[in-house]
Amino acid sequence: MTKRAFNFNAGPAALPLEVLQKAQEEFVDFEGAGMSIMEMSHRSSIFEKVNNESQALLTELFQIPNNYKVLFLQGGASTQFAMIPMNLLTPGKVGAYVMTGSWADKALKEAKLIGETAIAGSSEADKFNRIPSLSDIQIPDNAAYLHFTSNETIEGTQYKEFPNAGDVTLISDMSSDILSRPVDISKFGLIYAGAQKNLGPSGVTIVIAREDLVSESPKTIPTMLRYDTHVKNNSLYNTPPSFAIYLVGQMLQWVRSKGGVAAVEQYNRDKTNLIYDLIDGSGGFYRGFADPSSRSTMNITFRIHSEELEKLFVKESEAQGFVGLKGHRSVGGLRASTYNAVPLESCKALAEFMADFQKRNG
Known part of the structure; x- marks a missing residue:
């Protein structure tokens, strides 16, 4: 192999050489099936095992409680910007957002298309070069949830401590720092992340959600944008990004191997x-x-x-x-x-x- 690049891309980002080499070895013939995982049915027992094992590995490594669901979805974090208010921002409630930079702004703009929103805190006056003080975050009384971006990829800022939302559902976009540090999942109602920075390749989005939040979605939402569609079908309602899910599983095994x-x-x-x-x-x-x-x-x-x-x-x-x-x-x-x-x-x-x-x- 020629010399590997010093890869500092923001996403899609570096993958471990060991993971790439393992995928290369298994690419043509996966587990003796006589075909690549990219060729086989997502209804096959082989792929269902990959899907389930990847969920189980993430649950183990991230210490996800039993009353949470792990979903593998498509559309990137950008689709989650809309799915969250569509599913969780009910009439009479407000979606509260902490403004910390480019990605928080994108999430807020999508929510504004769907329901009422409020800015609970912001560092815009400082050109988003810092995370707002937790004491400065003010959550509206009628908040459906408090949303924040744990790490702003473009500005290079990151929460060292997470907001305390009290009885309000806490939601975080962790696309650029998921699995980079331990997190108390029980403090959150929902965490989501595009895989292409820390968890694998582009094409699959991880959603970790408390069951009571996602077990029944409003009936007015299109089928593919309903969380309960994917919960009830174990992320296999339609053809999933199977190779990306396989690589997420390989990446999770790599994290476990590192301790x-x-x-x-x-x-x-x-x-x-x-x-x-x-x-x-x-x-x-x-x-x-x-x-x-x-x-x-x-x-x-x-x-x-x-x-x-x-x-x-x-x-x-x-x-x-x-x-x-x-x-x-x-x-x-x-x-x-x-x-x-x-x-x-x-x-x-x-x-x-x-x-x-x-x-x-x-």
């Missing part, structure tokens, strides 16, 4: 500290965008004082095998996404490149 979620959390901290320490010690050559109190362990956003130097940084980094270091087009700057599968060696290489770039251009 579980707590071990992965420490590994992530070790990786990102290499880069944050270099930024902080650069004497201002590199400037982190996110307030230190809200820094993400998944997406490191930073700037250089000159846009010309930023362009040179991207150009030179690409020539040395680094991928995905250009910031999102909506905010510019630079970004390194250090999801679960990004190796420590890649982060060491990036820190060394950044130090050398500063030495030559500082």
